Amino acid sequence: xVQLVESGxxxxxxxxxxxxxxxxxxxxxxxxxxxxxxxxxxxxxxxVSSIYSHISNTYYADSAKGxxxxxxxxAKNTMYLQMNSLKTENTAVYYCARGDGSMSGMDYxxxxxxxxxxx
Numbered sequence: 001x002v003q004l005v006e007s008g009x010x011x012x013x014x015x016x017x018x019x020x021x022x023x024x025x026x027x028x029x030x031x032x033x034x035x036x037x038x039x040x041x042x043x044x045x046x047x048v049s050s051i052y053s054h055i056s057n058t059y060y061a062d063s064a065k066g067x068x069x070x071x072x073x074x075a076k077n078t079m080y081l082q083m084n085s086l087k088t089e090n091t092a093v094y095y096c097a098r099g100d101g102s103m104s105g106m107d108y109x110x111x112x113x114x115x116x117x118x119x
Contacts, residue, residue: 001025001026002024002025002026002027002098002108003024003025003026004022004023004024004096004097004098004108004109004110005022005023005024005110006020006021006022006023006094006095006096006110006111006112006113007020007021007023007113008020008021008113009094009113009114009115009116010114010115010116011116011117011118012086012115012116012117012118013086013117013118013119014086014087014088014117014119015085015086016086017082017083017084017085017086018083018086018115019080019081019082019083020036020080020081020083020094020096020113020115021078021079021080022034022036022078022079022080022081022096022110023076023077023078024077024078024079024098025077027098029072029074029077030053030054030072030074030077031054032098033050033051033052033098033099033100033101033105034050034051034053034072034079034096034097034098034099035047035048035049035050035051035096035097035098035099035100035101035106036048036049036050036070036079036081036094036095036096036097037094037095037096037097037101037106037109038090038092038093038094038095038115039092039093039095039112040089040091040092041091041092043092045095045103046061046063046092047061047101047102048060048061048063048064048068048081048094049061049064049068049070049081049101050070050100050101051070051071051072051079053072053074058070058071059101063089067083067084067085067086068081068082068083068084069081069082069084070082079096081094081096083115086115086117087117088117088119090115090117091115091116091117092114092115093112093113093114093115094112094113094114094115095109095110095111095112096109096110097109097110
């Protein structure tokens with residue numbers, strides 16, 4: 001059974017940092033594309049970043065470039081999203097998903113974790 005369990009969300013001040021983790025099980029994590037997607041209040045789903053760790057490729061939405069870093073620890077079957085210099089508009093529910101970042105290309109999602117601007 002495929003499982004994705006996310007952790008690390010919470011309150012953060014503007015300019016602060018937060019790291020999200022996504023622990024995976026039930027599939028070959030090291031050879032799978034993985035992605036982060038978010039949904040801000042009242043808005044639709046927005047792709048944030050994807051990683052193909054088996055070929056060391058990472059991809060970012062323009063809104064994430066330079067401030068967010070996606071990575072994996074294949075020994076722990078875990079994906080991370082390091083978020084720095086957070087802005088108010090980064091308040092959202094963040095989801096990790098297995099797949100390439102396109103809505104049709106992601107087949108398993110976790111329940112999401114809330115990241116909220118504390119200002």
